[in-house]
Amino acid sequence: MSDQTPREILNKFYADNHLEQDGGNSLSFVKIALAPKFTFYFPNFDSRRKAVIKHDIHHLLTDYKTTLKEESEISAWEIASGCKKYWAAFFINTSGMMIGIPINFWGTLKAFARGRKTKNLYFDEIPTEQAMDMKVEDLKKLFLLDEFKKDTKPSFTDFILFTAFSAYGLLFSILSFLLLPFIIFYSIYIALFIDK
Numbered sequence: 001m002s003d004q005t006p007r008e009i010l011n012k013f014y015a016d017n018h019l020e021q022d023g024g025n026s027l028s029f030v031k032i033a034l035a036p037k038f039t040f041y042f043p044n045f046d047s048r049r050k051a052v053i054k055h056d057i058h059h060l061l062t063d064y065k066t067t068l069k070e071e072s073e074i075s076a077w078e079i080a081s082g083c084k085k086y087w088a089a090f091f092i093n094t095s096g097m098m099i100g101i102p103i104n105f106w107g108t109l110k111a112f113a114r115g116r117k118t119k120n121l122y123f124d125e126i127p128t129e130q131a132m133d134m135k136v137e138d139l140k141k142l143f144l145l146d147e148f149k150k151d152t153k154p155s156f157t158d159f160i161l162f163t164a165f166s167a168y169g170l171l172f173s174i175l176s177f178l179l180l181p182f183i184i185f186y187s188i189y190i191a192l193f194i195d196k
Contacts, residue, residue: 002137006057009136013059017066023056025049029190034068041190042183047088053128054121055089060136061145064111072100073111073150079165080115081143083122095176098169112162113154119143 001009014023024030030048033039055078059066064074075096083089100108120143121131131139140146154162 001060002140003135005133005135006060006139007132009060010056013056023052025052029186029194031190031195039191040183040187041195042186045088047086048092051083051086051089051092051122054086054131057128057131057139058120061140061143062114063150068099069104069107072096072104073107076100076108076111076162077115077118078120078122080112080161081118081120081122082115083120085124086122089122091172094169094172098166098173101166101169109154109159109162110150110152112165113158114148114150114152116158116161117148117152118145 010023011021013019014021020027024044027044029041030044031039031041055074058064058074058078062074062077064070064077075093078089078093079097083093097108097112119125121128126134126139126142137146
């Protein structure tokens, strides 16, 4: 895979992970399956569409899979490596990281530590279209992901910053519960009438 480009790999990545051919980017909703029979939906807005292709390329570069556990890890990695410029990514990743803390604490912390030492596509130093045609191996080197792998050991500073961000994430999570009724009704509507 390292000598291939994201453009060559993404269609197989989407198929292997039971996603739409474009990762669901063209759909009006986003489908999140937390368990085989527990799925919820939220609207797919433009800010998310701009960020999601970068996120999908990040999966290829970081080797984090699309399981709930590893989505929490890539969320922590994207938070620590920087995604504030893309507010949709920042908010979604905050939620992902907070889900990861109780179910995958050590993995989430290691991913956060790895993120502090590496870079990502959210800084727009490389346009997405250009990144799509670069070799995965070259992108990994550019973002230092060949040097800092999934087993990156957290430092004391990493732990302190992780704890500080978690405090913000807890407040964010509490406020997010205000959206829960909307998400429930939207999910019921999409499940019954749209996504059959």
